[in-house]
Amino acid sequence: MPINLGDSPAEQTWRKQVREFIEQEAPAELRSAGGGEGGLFGRLGAVKQWRDKVAAKGWIAPSWPTKYGGAEMSVVEQFIMNEEFAEAGVPANVGGFGVMMIGPTLIEHGTEEQKEEHLGRILRGEVIWCQGYSEPGAGSDLAALQTRAVRDGDDYVLNGQKIWTTGAQFSDWMYMLARTDPEAPKHRGITYLLVDMKSPGVTVQPLTTMANQQTFNEVFFEDVRVPVKNRVGEENRGWYIGTTTLDFERSSIGSAIGVRKALEGLMRRAKEGEDASFDRASVRHEFVERWIEAEVAKMLSYRVISMQAAGKIPNYEASMCKLFTSDLQQNIANLSMHLYGMHGNKINRSSMGYMQAVSATIAGGTTEVQKNIMATRGLGLPRG
Numbered sequence: 001m002p003i004n005l006g007d008s009p010a011e012q013t014w015r016k017q018v019r020e021f022i023e024q025e026a027p028a029e030l031r032s033a034g035g036g037e038g039g040l041f042g043r044l045g046a047v048k049q050w051r052d053k054v055a056a057k058g059w060i061a062p063s064w065p066t067k068y069g070g071a072e073m074s075v076v077e078q079f080i081m082n083e084e085f086a087e088a089g090v091p092a093n094v095g096g097f098g099v100m101m102i103g104p105t106l107i108e109h110g111t112e113e114q115k116e117e118h119l120g121r122i123l124r125g126e127v128i129w130c131q132g133y134s135e136p137g138a139g140s141d142l143a144a145l146q147t148r149a150v151r152d153g154d155d156y157v158l159n160g161q162k163i164w165t166t167g168a169q170f171s172d173w174m175y176m177l178a179r180t181d182p183e184a185p186k187h188r189g190i191t192y193l194l195v196d197m198k199s200p201g202v203t204v205q206p207l208t209t210m211a212n213q214q215t216f217n218e219v220f221f222e223d224v225r226v227p228v229k230n231r232v233g234e235e236n237r238g239w240y241i242g243t244t245t246l247d248f249e250r251s252s253i254g255s256a257i258g259v260r261k262a263l264e265g266l267m268r269r270a271k272e273g274e275d276a277s278f279d280r281a282s283v284r285h286e287f288v289e290r291w292i293e294a295e296v297a298k299m300l301s302y303r304v305i306s307m308q309a310a311g312k313i314p315n316y317e318a319s320m321c322k323l324f325t326s327d328l329q330q331n332i333a334n335l336s337m338h339l340y341g342m343h344g345n346k347i348n349r350s351s352m353g354y355m356q357a358v359s360a361t362i363a364g365g366t367t368e369v370q371k372n373i374m375a376t377r378g379l380g381l382p383r384g
């Protein structure tokens with residue numbers, strides 16, 4: 001019996017509603033970009049315009065409860081919305097780290113005062129948040145982090161350094177992890193704090209990537225005072241709250257549809273363009289291989305979504321999806337380089353996309369870390 005992966009009548013209605021919204025409100029500048037090609041740099045004005053439309057529609061925080069101003073969509077509704085956004089080439093998750101990560105974390109673990117102070121401002125797009133987790137000596141092994149927070153009266157005093165902090169140079173607030181008990185086992189001496197980026201002693205140093213973009217930063221803390229009221233959860237219990245935040249990150253990473261759109265864009269150009277090498281058999285075969293992989297990526301993401309919709313927590317399944325989709329992103333960027341080479345920079349910024357794609361297999365958990373998860377939790381192999 002064939003498996004029906006199509007929409008139910010209710011899902012069809014919802015998909016139509018989303019399409020109509022995109023049709024009416026999405027800036028032409030974003031849609032004509034073809035989805036996923038060349039990134040959104042240079043179109044930030046249109047992205048903001050789109051963000052405001054999504055917010056006005058009440059869809060900016062799809063997963064938040066209506067009680068807190070969210071849309072309280074089901075997992076499948078969110079997936080359909082993201083699918084349609086990707087299909088149209090307009091960005092999803094326009095609420096950034098605020099909506100995706102710290103908002104849901106505060107809803108689950110924050111005090112009433114913290115919810116009152118932050119949630120409304122996040123929904124209205126008045127504040128930008130960044131994530132202060134990674135440090136020079138703590139990435140995959142995040143619990144090795146060394147930034148110190150020492151209690152002093154009604155404040156913690158922060159000293160140390162974060163790295164790879166996306167958007168810190170534009171951010172008003174940072175949610176971060178700091179070590180409060182250096183004697184305790186490493187997962188048990190960490191506290192979750194909210195830091196006002198304008199506090200004296202915070203220095204942000206942008207890092208330039210090999211694609212010549214300043215997307216992430218080093219952030220230094222020198223005797224930065226953080227009021228105790230900005231602690232989320234109990235002292236030394238921050239690891240468990242921090243991993244809740246990461247679960248929100250992992251469930252949103254890896255858009256199979258976005259990847260397929262990038263492939264379609266390349267194919268369209270290759271068919272139409274005079275300068276592409278579409279007539280070479282090797283290139284045609286490469287397209288076919290990438291197309292099959294894009295279909296597999298879609299099936300893997302359907303699996304994750306259907307588990308979530310059934311109330312299960314995807315584990316190695318999410319790792320499989322992330323690994324496969326991020327590898328595919330890089331393979332498509334390679335294909336673009338095979339087609340256009342350096343000349344591509346003039347046509348569709350392909351060498352820029354090639355350099356940007358490197359980070360796909362690092363951000364949100366590296367490929368090796370995903371493989372470790374799959375080996376132990378998926379295949380039941382012993383830990384090394």
Ligand SMILES: Cc1cc2nc3c(=O)[nH]c(=O)nc-3n(C[C@H](O)[C@H](O)[C@H](O)COP(=O)(O)OP(=O)(O)OC[C@H]3O[C@@H](n4cnc5c(N)ncnc54)[C@H](O)[C@@H]3O)c2cc1C
Pocket residue numbers: 130131132133134135136137138139140141163164165166167216359360362363364365366367368369372
């Ligand atoms: C685009 C981008 C944006 C980012 N944004 C943020 C941000 O906003 N905030 C933030 O806090 N961090 C951010 N990061 C950092 C990211 O979380 C880390 O880069 C990631 O966790 C890997 O850590 P690391 O760079 O320290 O590498 P390491 O952990 O030092 O890894 C180095 C190499 O060793 C391998 N390795 C490590 N451990 C194992 C193991 N147990 N088994 C096998 N191999 C292993 C890794 O796979 C990798 O190849 C961002 C990273 C990127 C690329």
